[in-house]
Each structure stands twice: as structure tokens, then as C-alpha cells.
Amino acid sequence: MADLHSDYSSGPVNKRQRTSAMYQRKRAVTACEPCRRRKTRCDNARPVCGFCQNNHGQCSYPDSASDYATYDPASLAILDRLNHVVTLLETQPIRESVSRQSLREDCFTAATPASHTSSHVAQGARSTSSLRNQQHGDTSTYLDDELFGRTNIAGHPATLLNCESIFQWPIFGTPTHLVHSFVLEHATNASSTTDSMDPTRRGNRGIQENDFTSLSKRFLTFVHVKNPVLEVEEYQEWVKIAVDQGPRWDGPSCLVLITCALGCLTEPFECDYEPEFADRRARTEQRSFDTVDMETAQSYYMAAKKRLGLLDPSHLLVECLFFFGVFEMYCLRPLKAWNYFNSACVQCRNLLWIRSQRSISVNPLAPSTVDPPTGALRLIEQRLYWSCLKSELELRCEIPLPQSGLASFNQPDLFPSPPETQTSSRRNNDKLGETGHELDLEYQRGWLYYLSEISHRRMINRAITTMSPPDMDQAESWIKNIQENLQHVKDLEHQIDTWCSCVPPPIDERVSDHELAHFVQSRSIMCREWIHRPFLYYVIHQPREDLHMEQAFPLAEKCIQHCVDLIFRIPKHRQHGLWFVCRSTITRALLVVAAIRSERFQVSGRWTEALQTARQILHRYKHEAPDLEQAVAVLEPLICNAVVSSE
Numbered sequence: 001m002a003d004l005h006s007d008y009s010s011g012p013v014n015k016r017q018r019t020s021a022m023y024q025r026k027r028a029v030t031a032c033e034p035c036r037r038r039k040t041r042c043d044n045a046r047p048v049c050g051f052c053q054n055n056h057g058q059c060s061y062p063d064s065a066s067d068y069a070t071y072d073p074a075s076l077a078i079l080d081r082l083n084h085v086v087t088l089l090e091t092q093p094i095r096e097s098v099s100r101q102s103l104r105e106d107c108f109t110a111a112t113p114a115s116h117t118s119s120h121v122a123q124g125a126r127s128t129s130s131l132r133n134q135q136h137g138d139t140s141t142y143l144d145d146e147l148f149g150r151t152n153i154a155g156h157p158a159t160l161l162n163c164e165s166i167f168q169w170p171i172f173g174t175p176t177h178l179v180h181s182f183v184l185e186h187a188t189n190a191s192s193t194t195d196s197m198d199p200t201r202r203g204n205r206g207i208q209e210n211d212f213t214s215l216s217k218r219f220l221t222f223v224h225v226k227n228p229v230l231e232v233e234e235y236q237e238w239v240k241i242a243v244d245q246g247p248r249w250d251g252p253s254c255l256v257l258i259t260c261a262l263g264c265l266t267e268p269f270e271c272d273y274e275p276e277f278a279d280r281r282a283r284t285e286q287r288s289f290d291t292v293d294m295e296t297a298q299s300y301y302m303a304a305k306k307r308l309g310l311l312d313p314s315h316l317l318v319e320c321l322f323f324f325g326v327f328e329m330y331c332l333r334p335l336k337a338w339n340y341f342n343s344a345c346v347q348c349r350n351l352l353w354i355r356s357q358r359s360i361s362v363n364p365l366a367p368s369t370v371d372p373p374t375g376a377l378r379l380i381e382q383r384l385y386w387s388c389l390k391s392e393l394e395l396r397c398e399i400p401l402p403q404s405g406l407a408s409f410n411q412p413d414l415f416p417s418p419p420e421t422q423t424s425s426r427r428n429n430d431k432l433g434e435t436g437h438e439l440d441l442e443y444q445r446g447w448l449y450y451l452s453e454i455s456h457r458r459m460i461n462r463a464i465t466t467m468s469p470p471d472m473d474q475a476e477s478w479i480k481n482i483q484e485n486l487q488h489v490k491d492l493e494h495q496i497d498t499w500c501s502c503v504p505p506p507i508d509e510r511v512s513d514h515e516l517a518h519f520v521q522s523r524s525i526m527c528r529e530w531i532h533r534p535f536l537y538y539v540i541h542q543p544r545e546d547l548h549m550e551q552a553f554p555l556a557e558k559c560i561q562h563c564v565d566l567i568f569r570i571p572k573h574r575q576h577g578l579w580f581v582c583r584s585t586i587t588r589a590l591l592v593v594a595a596i597r598s599e600r601f602q603v604s605g606r607w608t609e610a611l612q613t614a615r616q617i618l619h620r621y622k623h624e625a626p627d628l629e630q631a632v633a634v635l636e637p638l639i640c641n642a643v644v645s646s647e
Helices: 001-007 033-038 052-053 073-090 098-106 114-134 137-146 163-167 188-193 211-226 232-245 251-265 275-291 294-308 316-329 334-358 376-396 425-430 436-467 474-480 482-501 513-540 549-568 580-598 605-626 625-647
Strands: none
Touching: 001 251, 033 052, 052 376, 137 211, 137 605, 211 232, 211 251, 232 251, 251 294, 251 316, 294 316, 316 376, 316 580, 316 625, 334 376, 376 436, 376 513, 436 513, 474 482, 482 549, 513 549, 513 580, 513 605, 549 580, 580 605, 605 625
């Protein structure tokens, strides 16, 4: 008691203040976090206490590094200054050190030979795990800033990226109310075109159980490889049951039918992007009409749709909704695809929310986070989360649509985890009559592409939020922030170079002519085009004697060069991203036309060839989508006038 009273007794004025007065003393025994929240007795076993071990909980103890009770005042002052420096570094607009590290770990390394693709996937898993551990204290902020930006703003990011935003440039003199959104203007017609294909038309094979195996193989080869959402072994068991017993009225049969519908629409890839390959392109286009069976695909689609409404909320329902959205994208019906993707996101969000409320480690006062489950469930949730979220954001880059709310869940995994081995995949590939090695290689290459797509989405969103702040008008920011953007473009182009240097050989166009390698290279060019687009706008709309014109002009020329390259690189086969291909073709053609109309550039013959190529591609598909038909009707006279004026 004497000691207790002495703490409150008056003493000398210059008596040294005790450190324990600033920070509470550390308790002799501290319970783990789950036991503290539940107010249960903890046996303090390390690394996992008895309660958490019995209940498979996430056992964690308070970090002793944050206990400063034993620090003297001088050390506390030093720590305070260091924390201040760290805060300044973390609030930089472009966190270059984190960006470089994330870019390298996004795409793994490019040093491993192509024959060891499985090691690429395993290394990617280790890299993402390492990055997650390093960023564990600020994972939610990292994801929000780098992957999604401020996408909850109305119309963002569509108003920055889509072709309608280019139509509103002053150089075209187009009334803004005429080009707000070609897609939304035809929203009332979406339902009438959805089932326009007649399943009873001549040539329609209908649903044949004997075709399930071949169609599922086409699905795995051309569709699943780009979005490895399914558990292949389980999927193949369902296909086998459907072949033996016929489709039933349940979830597995619904999934088999919609994937067979996708199998009817897929076709192989051929790269022929230079003008001298025009004859080959014509033959490819004619052959595609013969290989794509739209009527049979519609039969499978309608059969699957009848079963979709019978499914209860589950991961299987999310998978079915996702592939229904992919089917609609194959058919160039973006709003119908959005409905399915949005429903998949909402269902996925609900499943994550329900599990988070059951978790013993949830903190009701903290933002909604999801503790990772264990085993196969964790892998399935990762794939569904990232696939649904990526699909939603891709459509929101073209159409001003609201969020589903899935992004509000701070997924603790920066990437989905690739499978450790391909043994089960090889065993099930043999069931399809395919050699294990060939589909194994495709499966591994697909996972590399899948991870590169997610890292590319982070990179392009980083560029968007840097070059075009959402809280400013696009044109205003490109004019007022010209000096800052001149510096930003150097940093961002360096990040793109780093990203490209880390692309693994199986999906690197420099060493592979595979379809996925082509897409990865096109993604990098798309990102380069975007970061140079503000300078094209600046050169076209600012006076010739402007102070920054000399620096901006070569960057504007780069933008046009990238647009021309992208038009010639357009894939001609039907695939998931066909509608995006048509929309991006309109956007790049408009940028080339704007440059020609400005009369500030030396027009190259390759520019006009690119415009003619764009016309051919758009005329082929415009009748399948009302929004494309309207956009082409507006674009057509602009291209004709530009070609005539350049002669």
C-alpha cells in the first residue's frame, strides 16, 4: 500500500516521469485474440491455443512490437519521428517502390524456360503469398487504391475510357446528349433480342448427350483456360453423369448445359494483324461462320436457363451465373451479361458475408473483411471473387453502371491461389480423350494468363487514377495538369516496361505465338495508349504556340501509333471479349480520326489502312448488337471524311 500511495504523493518537481505512465505495463499472460473477443479462458499455447486448435480458428496473439512500456523517452521520440516519415512516404500519389515490387510479383519472373510452366504457377503462388504478408497491415487500402480506385463515383470509370467520351471531344462538335451511352439507349430492346435465335431452325442439332464430351472439351480448351473458375475434376464427373444419365434438373446439369452452349460458340485463334493478310482474314471470317453453331448454342442456353431458377444460393449458383454472363458476352449482349455478372457478384458477396458473420474472429467494429477458409473452399472462393469482380469492372469501364458491393469485401488474398499440382487435371484430361501433357500445358498457361489479367487490371487502374483524377473533369484535368502528367507518363511507362519484362515465356509473345500471349501483349499496348491519350487531347485542343506543346506532341504521336497497332492486332475469332474488341475499335478509330481532323499531324498511309480495317471489323458484327450499329452509324461518316481529307 505504501508503494501505491507513493505514486500519488507529492515529490520533487524535477522527478523523472515513469515510462509506464505513458503506456500500460504488459500483462504477464495475454490471451489470444479470438479468446479475448469471446471472453473465454485461453491456455496460451503457442503458436495455436487449445480452443482455436479444436475449433480450427485463426489464432493470433497481440503484437508485442506495439508494446512500448519498456521504451525510454528518447526511443519513443525516435519512433515518433520514424512513424512520421513512414506516413509521408505512404501518402505519395504514386508509390513507386510498392508498384515495382507488386509488378514483379504480379507476373513472377521471365527467367524460367517455357517447358517448366508448372513452376511458374507455383512461383506465382509463393510471390502472392509473400506480397500478402508484407502488405498485411494495409491490405484493404492497397486493394482499394491500386485495383479499384474510386469506382463508386457515378459513371466512373466509363466516362474516362469508353468511345462515348471520345465522341464528346470538341474536335467533333457532337452534341453531348446524343452520345451519353449507346448501350443504355437500347436497354429497352435488350430483352427482345435475347432469345431472337430460333432453337428450331434448320441445322440446329439440339441437345445431344453424345456431344457433351466434345463440347466440354472445347469449353475447357477455349473458355475455361481464360477464366479457370471451375474445379475441373468435379466438372468432369458431372459431364460423365450427364452423358450416362442425361441432364437432370439440378445445379450440376445446369452448369454442364451452359458450358456446352459456350462450347458451341468457341473457335480457334489465328493471328494475322497486318494489312497484307487481308485474304487470310477473309477466309478465317468465312470459316468462323461455319464453325460457330449459334442455334445449337441457344438450345443448350435455354435448357440451362430453365434450371437456373431452381438453384439455391451456393458457390455452384455463382459459377452458373458467371458463365451465363460469359455466354451473353459471346453473343454481344452486354446488358444481359451485366445482369448475370451483377447477380453473380451479389450472390458471391452474400456468401462471403454470411461466412464472415459465422467466423469467430470477426470484429463487428472493423470494416468487413473475410478470413480465408481452408482447403478447396478457399480456392473456389478466390476464383469466384476475382473472376466476378474483374468481369464487373470490365463492363463498368464501358457502361456507366452501379457497383454490386462485392468490392467492399476486403479479400485478404491479392491473387487467387493457383493449384499446387496438375495431377488431377491430367487424370481428367485423359477422360476427354486428350493427352495429359497438352491440356496440362494449356491449363498452366491459362493460370499464368489469369493472374496477369488481374495484375494488368491493377496497372491500368493505377494509370487511370493518376492521369485522370475522378474528382476533376477529364478535359479540365488533362489541360490543367499537363506538367504533372508529363512526369506521370514517365513513371507509368516504366511500370509497364517492368510488367512486360516479368511476363513468363508461355504467355510472352516474343517467344510464343499462342492466343493468350497475343492478348497479354495487346493489354500492355492498351495501357500505353491510355497513358498517352491526355497528350493527344492536349495537342488537338490547345494553341500551337502553347508552352508545353513541344513536349506533348511526340507523346500524342505515340498515342496514335498505339491505336493503329491495336486495330491491326484485333483478333477475328469469336471469343468472350468480342464486344470489348468492337468497342475498343470504335475508340481507337475515333482517336485516329481526331488526329487527322486536327491537321496537326503528318498523316501516314498506315493510319488510313487502320481506319479501313476498323470499318470491316465493325460492319461484320454491327447487326448483332444495336448499340454497335448506332455507334458505327455515327462513326462511318467521320471515317469517310477523314480518309478523303488525308488523300
